[in-house]
Amino acid sequence: MTRLQLHNHILQKQSFLCVGLDTDLAKIPPHLLGYPDPIFEFNRQIIDATRDFCVAYKLNTAFYETLGKKGWEALEKTLDYLPDTHFSIADAKRGDIGNTSKMYAKAFFETMDFDAVTVAPYMGEDSVLPFLGFENKWVILLALTSNKGSADFQMTPQEDGRPLFEKVLRKAQDWGAPENLMFVIGATHPEQFDQVRAVVPDHFLLVPGVGEQGGDLKKISKHGMNDQCGLLVNSSRAIIYAGNGENFAEVAAASAKLVQTEMAGLLPR
């Protein structure tokens, strides 16, 4: 998907919501456990219910890998079921030496057909570049994550006094462009968005951490939005597990619509 297509979809839906499919057998409604593939059945109903209110889906690979081969099957089936209109993200946090990153890139962009994959920056340039060689595919590079542990290394000052995540933002601009590179910036750091936008004014940001993790949509939009919107705000648990009964999909739809309505008010008229 191109940046223009993504922006147009955001304008059309009046939404920059990404729904995170962190699908966990221990958390889905019990009545689904009788299905041959409960994970896929849950995802299918969630997708049907929420697609009108979001522009992207993020599949967290950990939740599928934990089920082994069957989980991998559910991941592939879910990806195939996603509407073509929606931006699809493999939240895989991969990254390795060049020849290995190339294999991961093939896994997510060729064997499967995701639009984007999240990548960890710790191993540097040659661990990221192999993901950037695919037309209309995207790297979403971890910069400042939403968790407590982001303070351990990402926030600590380098020799020049600036935090590591800022160095990641700067370096990565030599590797990719706003057309194929986004950054993860956690919603739990709203005070950092001005600083982030000073370094990367044009790139899209994938923002996890609203909902369960407590981030504030209004603040993020005020400080993080650019003239192409430039934000994909992810919510996983607060939407997909909003209900746990037979009507879970309707409840998820209502939760997604609530976020979409708030987003419509935050987008420029």
Next chain:
Amino acid sequence: MTRLQLHNHILQKQSFLCVGLDTDLAKIPPHLLGYPDPIFEFNRQIIDATRDFCVAYKLNTAFYETLGKKGWEALEKTLDYLPDTHFSIADAKRGDIGNTSKMYAKAFFETMDFDAVTVAPYMGEDSVLPFLGFENKWVILLALTSNKGSADFQMTPQEDGRPLFEKVLRKAQDWGAPENLMFVIGATHPEQFDQVRAVVPDHFLLVPGVGEQGGDLKKISKHGMNDQCGLLVNSSRAIIYAGNGENFAEVAAASAKLVQTEMAGLLPR
């Protein structure tokens, strides 16, 4: 596997070699392509041929994921085929927020039964801890990797003038112990091993980058060994692709034996 068991195995085999199963359909001998599962068939023959000369096997998950569901099957079958005596490593470079890292830990330690998994440190403490809660299982944390990109962030000085990888080594000692935590230190940085050992004298180090990547075994042993050996030196391509004919396994065995013989001379008498 415990640290004592690993050390005993090293003494018994007179080897601290880890064979890396970076198995690639494009590189295995063509006569194997007719088998129902060529990847597994290659691994099976390599394992049979090299098990007497090594103490560990490292499966690089990228090479399996790139084949989709079938690759995941080959990964599971290969793990099941590994001898119980050998230390098994999922070279997966995972790491995410706490609830997600927990899912990855379950994937590699419960759904599958690896002894160890490689973990990326960028997301900090709560991304690593969930992997450390399993008895006799190990985290192998990336510190200083073997690739060129290690210079981008790992080697750059922090506010105190010390490189980031040293901060990772220091912080991580609050999270795990020499009984459940190793570090990746690339063989391409032999000059750094004294510095590493000054910070982590007791931990095992997983050392990739000999063979194809050019690391020097003698230097690494001189500067990296401790009184429990403390090293697992990985070689992937230089062993498994040493031959490409029908006798590839014999050639791999000879290559592994050559490394083992050199290692025997480097271990204390």
